[in-house]
Amino acid sequence: MMYDHAETGNLTQLLQNIGIGLDEYLKFEHEDAQTRVAQWQKQLDIPLPQKGIGIEAMTNELVNHVIANGSSQINPGASAYITTGAVTAATLAMTASSVASPQRYLLTAFNFLEELSLEWLAEMLGIPNFKGVYSSGGSVANLVALGGAKQWAFEQIGHDAAADGINRQTCIYASAECHHTIQHSAGILGLGRNSVQIIECDAQGRMKPEMLENAILKNKEQGILPIAIVANLGTTNTGAIDPIMALGKIAQKHKIWYHIDGAYGLPGILDERLNNLYKGIELADSIIVDPHKWLGASVGVAATFVKDRDILLRAFTQEPADYLEGSVEQDDQASPKIEHSMDSFGIPYFDYGVELSSPCRGVVVWAMLKEIGVDGMRARIKRHNDMASYIANFAKNHPNLELLQEPTLSICCFRYSLTPLI
Secondary structure (H helix, E strand, O other): OEEEEEEEEOHHHHHHEEEEHHHHHOOOOOOOOHHHHHHHHHHOOOOOOOOOOOOHHHHHHHHHHHHHHOHHHHHHOOOOOOOEEEEEEHHHHHHHHHHHOOOOOOOOHHHHHHHHHHHHHEEEEEEEEEEEEEEOOOHHHHHHHHHHHHHHHHHOOOOOOOHHHOOOEEEEEOOOOOOOOOHHHHHOOOHHHHHHEEEOEOOOOEEOOOHHHHHHHHHHHOOOOEEEEEEOOOOOOOOOOOOOOHHHHHHHOOOOOEEEEEOOOOOHHHHHHHHHOOOOHOOOOOOOOOOHHHOOOOOOEEEEEEEOOHHHHHHOOOOOOHHHHHOOOOOOOOOOOOHHHHHHHOOOOOHHHOOOOOOOHHHHHHHHHHHHHHHHHHHHHHHHHHHHHHHHHHOOOOEEEEEEEOOOOOOOOEEEEOOOOO
8 A cells, every 4th residue: 555544735625614613613602512412422422433534524523513512611701710712823823833843853943933932931921041841731841840849959969869769758848729730740750749848828828938937947857858949920729929039038048949830820920010929030940831821822832941951951851762863962073964954853852851742832932922922912911910800899899799809810709699798
């Protein structure tokens, strides 16, 4: 057999059909998927096909049975979660990269945009001297950051944790409002979920610096090795921001890695009205952000930023492999002549995190910033923060609504009461 059964071209017509279906869906004139679950499940729940139906018939089913029963999360009226639908620029960029550059490596324009877009992000978000690496979301971004923290902490006592594992009890300090991925990461890194010591928060959900200080001093007496202090820059539940400067100074005082989880809230720095809350982010050793949360990227785009990317290299370097020629161990005597885009992997991002195969994510961030620029992003952030303030004022003046906490960013928490409150 000299040909593949799968279509690998004819994109113009096929993408047009998909685009028509998506534009129709985005009118939100259809019923919610849950109201007709029996119908679409019946259409989709078939035995494994032994013979295909062809690309055009498959595309029709994709439009009529799958897209038509998609998520309501992208509806402009949906406000339950901080992850939104992708803007069109992100969708187009992700589609383009999946065809023209299915991996983020090799000397292509897509590979170039990985680093350029990370630099743009860092500059826009107030950390211009940090270097980054993309990953799939906050879970992996936090894992990468804490992997770097683990490596650094053990290096301070003369031990290579990446090579030899851990050899003593450790501790990660995080607030009671930290994201569960902190415990998740601790488990994956071999530190143990119970190594995460929860620090008490105030009534606004912010870590208490004095409680952190007490915990550090107590653990020092017990010989427990501190791995990191984790601060929240916009909690998932309420959008609370920890006292970033105070926690950073404690980290410096005790020589502990300072990690800031800004997966959701770091873009809030674009709202100049909130500048005081972001003072101290320059003290961080690592900080993460999820462009797919507040900036409108397609889901699957997060970034870990660190002051020293070489620490990630020492923590995550891949073992040598023949098919990764030149990516891990370089021959100082070798001086290969690059004549083709496939003669080099470019920046070996797989040595800075846990992913080897990876899509091109930088082109998504690049596309969004090229379309609307920093000014457009700032307007987006301020508009969302204003919406939260509007809802808060509405709740305070409604007889049956109780505002649970004044919003810090774009999250507003309130509840309904059967009994009038005012």
